[in-house]
Amino acid sequence: MTSGLDAARLDGLRIGFVGAGRLGQALAWSLAAADLPVVAVSSARVASAMALATPIPGCRVMTPQLLVNACDLVFVTTPDAAIASTAAACHWRAGMAVVHCSGVTEVAALSAAAAQGALTGGFHPMQTFGDPAVAVRSLPGCTVTIEAPEPLDAVLVALAQRLQCRVNRLPPGMRARYHAAAGYTSQFVNVLFAEAARLWATWGASEAQAVEALLPLARGTLAAIGSAGIARGMPGPVSRGDVASIAKHLEALAPMGEDMLDRYRTLCQATVPLAVERGAIDAGTAARFDALLAAGGPHPPA
Ligand SMILES: NC(=O)c1ccc[n+]([C@@H]2O[C@H](COP(=O)([O-])OP(=O)(O)OC[C@H]3O[C@@H](n4cnc5c(N)ncnc54)[C@H](OP(=O)(O)O)[C@@H]3O)[C@@H](O)[C@H]2O)c1
Known part of the structure; x- marks a missing residue:
């Protein structure tokens, strides 16, 4: 029937x-x-x-x-x-x-x-x-x-x-793999905002202030991904080959604790191949980023 x-x-x-x-x-x-x-x-x-x-x-x-x-x-x-x-x-x-x-x-x-x-x-x-x-x-x-x-x-x-x-x-x-993939663009975004808000809290800003300021930035990134693609739409110092700025980030994050520093390193390492893919950095610059960001690599002064 x-x-x-x-x-x-x-x-x-x-x-x-x-x-x-x-x-x-x-x-x-x-x-x-x-x-x-x-x-x-x-x-x-x-x-x-x-x-x-x-x-x-x-x-x-x-x-x-x-x-x-x-x-x-x-x-x-x-x-x-x-x-x-x-x-x-x-x-x-x-x-x-x-x-x-x-x-x-x-x-x-x-x-x-x-x-x-x-x-x-x-x-x-x-x-x-x-x-x-x-x-x-x-x-x-x-x-x-x-x-x-x-x-x-x-x-x-x-x-x-x-x-x-x-x-x-x-x-x-x-389905399990498909659902895990969806998590990267749903709950993991919350994790990234939480990490950023922790940093904002160190100069006295509230979570609401952090979210209000960071949401337009996130929306801009999403719009760039939509129009240019994942690699070509990626902003940030790595996409500009700016090794010195990443070294300053590591130095600034060191007092926040090893956990936060490790997560930053891991995320930043993942941006390097994307910058290579879009043709923004050459193999030599990628190697300098990799050395700076390696877990056992040089630690910035605390
Ligand atoms: N929420 C999301 O963002 C989302 C997104 C995509 C897919 N899903 C999927 O959608 C489904 C539902 O999720 P949800 O978020 O809507 O869950 P939910 O808000 O917890 O609602 C589930 C509903 O089912 C009722 N229920 C529980 N056990 C039952 C049973 N044995 N017989 C009849 N009704 C029962 C609950 O009872 P009461 O009558 O006590 O309220 C409740 O109203 C899940 O498979 C989830 O994976 C959810």
Whole structure:
């Protein structure tokens, strides 16, 4: 029974959500705002399910099994640890579809549904979902990674397009590596800001002052990466072959402790091959940076 799974007839697709948290609410509201029928929700707490359902006309709160019975496509938007048990707890119809939205969990977590003939897949929006109302605004323009067999693949692509999102493909077995990659441009950015704010604190600046000053700089770097690419868009002294400035940085950071100095060295070492790649420095200058930054290399005077 595949009648509900037709990419050309999305308006007849009955969509349900199990898990009414940050992502579930934002995705359900976004789909409903795109005139797609989100008809049912279930969650561990009725209050969460109500919070998702209330702004969506025709969306009803029900048990997971009644939701599965009432839908053609079910989004499992529980925490990752509950995806497999949620799939195993329900009876699924052959030809219906169930997807999860995790970046790191393999689609095989839904194998209990697949064993009953349901089509299973992954639909991972590459975006941070905090406050759902804010996340709804940040969804258009972001990328959704889709991993699913046909005809589910075509349906999920059409849904992503209705949400004004780009589509990325991922082969099976790559989700953990893919998710680790995403971390470099999400939580590791927080780490870099925390490191910078620690330095600002040494002359009495607050975190808010540091963030206010550093955000436009970060945005400028992101814009340069977008327009010129990773290597060609890289700013900073290494990209100018300025060895003396890096030596001053090491000297200034030494009193902050070996941990901070080590992280600075590691990050700075990684900028050297990028500067070589963009043709900004030659092999000799790269070697001077490498010698200065080597962990066992010359330490600046403390
Ligand atoms: N947040 C993000 O930035 C983000 C980004 C991309 C992907 N994701 C993925 O999206 C999924 C959901 O993450 P989230 O951040 O939205 O989590 P969340 O805010 O913690 O929400 C999870 C929701 O699931 C409900 N729940 C927990 N166990 C359940 C169960 N056994 N049955 C039914 N409902 C259950 C929770 O219950 P209550 O009813 O008690 O509230 C909660 O509302 C995860 O797979 C995550 O990896 C999240």
